[in-house]
Amino acid sequence: MQDSIERSTTNTAEHSLFRGLASALLVGALPLIAAQALAWDGLVEKQVFEMEEYTTVSGATIAPVRVGWEAYGTLNEARDNVILITHFFSGTSHAAGRYAEGDEAVGYWDAIIGPGKPLDTDEYYIIASDTLVNLNAHDPNVTTTGPATVNPETGEPWGLDFPVVTIRDFVEVQKALLESQGIEELHAVMGASMGALQAYEWASTYPDRVERLIPVIGGGVADPWLLATLSAWAAPIRVDANWNEGDYYDGEPPLDGLREALKLVTLNANHWHWANETFDRSWADEDADPARDIHARYAIEQILDDIAAARAEVADANHLLYLVKANQAFMAGHGDSLEEGLTSIDAPTLMLYSENDLVFAPEGVRETAELIGADDTPVELIALEGGRGHLDGVVAIEQAGERIRTFLSE
Template sequence: MASTRYALFTATLCSGLGLLLASPLWAWDGVVEKQTFEMDSFTTHGGETIPNVTVGWEAYGELNDARDNVILITHFFSGTSHAAGRYEVDGQPTGYWDAIIGPGKPLDTDEYYIISSDTLVNLNAKDPNVTTTGPASINPDTGEPWGMDFPVVTIRDFVEVQRELLESQGIESLHAVMGASMGALQAIEWASAYPDRVERLISVIGGGVADPWLLATLSAWAAPIRLDANWNEGNYYNGEPPTDGLKEALKLVTLNANHWQWANETFNRDWADEARDPAQDINARYAIEQTLDDIAAARAATSDANHLLYLVRANQTFMAGHGESLEEGLAAIEAPTLMLYSENDLVFAPEGVRGTAELIESDGTDVTLETLDGNRGHLDGVVSINQASDTLRAFLQ
């Protein structure tokens, strides 16, 4: 026992010494401070001007003097800028990519300044840690929430707000831009619109265009909100919000973003209430229905229904480069590209990911395609990202 203890002690000591020797003087402690970025006005790519635009942002690691160690993280449909760390000193890490962002991790906060911002029309408008501008925001011209009068915004607009945020910190170029799903669309748009500012592109579970399948899938997500009588053409801010419709929309998002392997390995055919047999009671339910409902209800509590409709539209309008042709939009990308995807993705078809890679590669740009395994389908790009750690580490160097 004594020798085992000694060995353990030695290992701990050496590991500690190694960490001490390898670490910079400053090391991120994992606690995140949410900050906000304000613009007096923002003009969309479509030509509409929105006054008083504010978005939240957070960063991990330190910006170096040359301001050339920046990695921008762009978030997914239901996500926020909270990619890593925790908000409270004693809290557990709650950032969605905490597995790969931190001291010594592939996106190493000892080396990189990693920054992430809430998009416009962010879904989680009622989350106290989220700051966004969208239909739920007050239109300063009327003093009332914008509702459906808010201009349509696109992935390109999300990118332009990020560009302004970065420029406000004196950042002109990105060591890398990385995002999952809707975040991949933003990352691709960055590399296409600003090829001289993006040194590396990492697209996770996303592709170069919203294909017809995605147009229809997104349309299905929007439908339950418009069906809810409380939606009232988007004018619900002085009354009851369309919570039932929002919940059903979020249930579809959860279901589509997963895969039958997850459903069939996680759930069974149990009833929601063991006293109510679904074969005897038309209003009884199965446990999986109740669980999906509970997840949706929790998410709905911090979400805004109109914001979901605007996010659906932002994704639907996406074609890399936002120009006449997808081929041109993707050929404009010069950054070496890493594309991580799942063969079980039910949102971004694997064929579309591979087709995007081919178009980026068409003029000689280097593209690496790698699959993510797991039973979550699309969501493996978020929850199973750690399996790409070695690939990410190598790609970023």
């Protein structure tokens, strides 16, 4: 539930400095800081985890399941320095660093993940994986299994025969990934938006494995407002004739619908403070007055369209529909009651949210905090400031950096 990863390219200066230090170290000129030679160099290697077969919580079988993952820092011998990062609706496992020297874009939380940063790669092994049905199925840096994946049994993409998966399924695949590395417990789990849902689910379902919980811009349940908002995101895809009930893999994909869906995601994840501070009433084409030409548009429309078009190029429409379902189905613990799901959480919890969030109502976030704390689990709720609404949890996370640092060490 986020828009432009490219906006989160903070800390470029810090990175340049770091690269400078790294170069110096390569020639052995500065023995004083040689200890940092072990520090993560900011370069990310994407890897793939495969399960021969995965049975969903609702009992369907998917074979095989493959998800991409990346990690920053080093797993210690005790394997107890692990922080799992779970990603948002339109995100990927690329939470920090860059894939190659010179890449301009860094992972979405690069501001807080790295050597000496609040999620300190000198201390922690920070791991993130692409979810099942990841939106960006056609991004070369994403590996995910979903409707766009060829089902070996049929030799055709799954399409709508792919089983509905839930946030719990995302967690189960992550658990298998971690276990494949011998990791049995998490120093912390942290995620934004849909990532917060996965974090809640981890802490609720596996309370003995999660030592600290950091949910960002997300509540413990998809409330009716979120059900309807997600429904609106799905709608343009279903209207697009190319969608063809999900069967479009040997024809034209429903790109118009997908673009409009992603435009709505961008808009809902932001706030009018952002829109009104960033844009004005300029026309998209200075020769085409929208007050005189039914085809003419304003610049803000064109820019939102352009962002959506770029994102649609690597996204898959059916994957978006499955993500909508996974998010809608979410209630922490996936049991009979929200109270039960949230009081199951034992991990000390640091919640970050925005009072201007138009996706997860702040009232719902506060209620979530109360329910987690109802059995005296320590909960701290911090409001993020900024003009981006929901997105402040991604692009303005740095303001909470020092609190996150101390929370991780408590």
